[in-house]
Amino acid sequence: MTKADCIETLRALIERSDRNELAEVQATIIQFALASADLKSRTEAMADLQTSLETEMLAAKLAPDQAAYYAVVEAMIDRTRDAVLNYSSRPATA
Numbered sequence: 526m527t528k529a530d531c532i533e534t535l536r537a538l539i540e541r542s543d544r545n546e547l548a549e550v551q552a553t554i555i556q557f558a559l560a561s562a563d564l565k566s567r568t569e570a571m572a573d574l575q576t577s578l579e580t581e582m583l584a585a586k587l588a589p590d591q592a593a594y595y596a597v598v599e600a601m602i603d604r605t606r607d608a609v610l611n612y613s614s615r616p617a618t619a
Contacts, residue, residue, distance in 0.1 A: 528574055531557040535578060535598060539587070542594040550598055554605045564610070571606040575599065 534553045538546050557574060561567040582595050 526553070526556045526560045528557070528570065528577065531574060532578055532581065536581065539582070539591055539595050539598060542588075542590045544594075547597065547601075551601055551605070554598075554601055558605055558609055567609050568606065571602060571609070575602050575606075578602075 531553055535550065538550050538553075558567050558571055561570045579599070582592075585591075587595060
């Protein structure tokens, strides 16, 4: 999944702000994170996604429910990035 595809999907989900679609938000973020081949690329891609999405959302003049939904999406991106980093730094088990 490209960054543009991810942002387009997340933008649409934020616009609708349907809490029943939060699983789709998480699936989109995970799919984007795993599209990068290695830890360094994933970390950089997630940071770039977050910065790009933040720039768009600040310019979008979100309604209060959309702003709240966006805050949840941001938290999900943070948690996914942290999980990728923590999982990748664990020693391999035999």
